Amino acid sequence: MDVWQLVLVALVMLLGVVGVLIPGVPGPAIVWAAVVWWALSETSGTAWTVLIGSTALLLLNQALRPLLPSRRTHATGTRRRTLLAGGLAGIVGFFVVPVVGAVVGFVGGIYGVERARLGSHRDGWASTRTVMRNAGYPVLVELFCCLLVMGTWLGATVWG
Numbered sequence: 001m002d003v004w005q006l007v008l009v010a011l012v013m014l015l016g017v018v019g020v021l022i023p024g025v026p027g028p029a030i031v032w033a034a035v036v037w038w039a040l041s042e043t044s045g046t047a048w049t050v051l052i053g054s055t056a057l058l059l060l061n062q063a064l065r066p067l068l069p070s071r072r073t074h075a076t077g078t079r080r081r082t083l084l085a086g087g088l089a090g091i092v093g094f095f096v097v098p099v100v101g102a103v104v105g106f107v108g109g110i111y112g113v114e115r116a117r118l119g120s121h122r123d124g125w126a127s128t129r130t131v132m133r134n135a136g137y138p139v140l141v142e143l144f145c146c147l148l149v150m151g152t153w154l155g156a157t158v159w160g
Helices: 003-019 027-042 045-067 080-096 100-118 121-159
Strands: none
Touching (some): 003 080, 027 045, 045 121, 100 121
16 A cells, blocks of 8 residues: 555544534444555555454444433533543544543533633633533444454554
């Protein structure tokens, strides 16, 4: 696979990861499609292993979806901007502090927006807990699964 195809696969994956944060966009399906595209072009043992692992992880994500709270932000009173800021901070955190940074960045991004909106640490933290209980956990789980797939693909591409 040449460099331009790898760049396009990475952009499609990034679109899928950001699509997790936008309602109505099937982020995990887009990320999985990018892995399939790469695996079909690469045709190595590593590529097929990444495809099988990412398929299993994203299917597990879909199976856990009914067990998590609703993602409907209007019904829970959560602002979309809050989840978007948390998601973008989680994406950056995943690559700055590998793997663990996604969770820290997501919760930290939500806290930062809520602290700025409400003005105090106590109110910001209480609002962050409420947002996470109402709509944050499903977004975080889906985002984390997509980031794990993207990170695995990146590792297999660079070191595989």
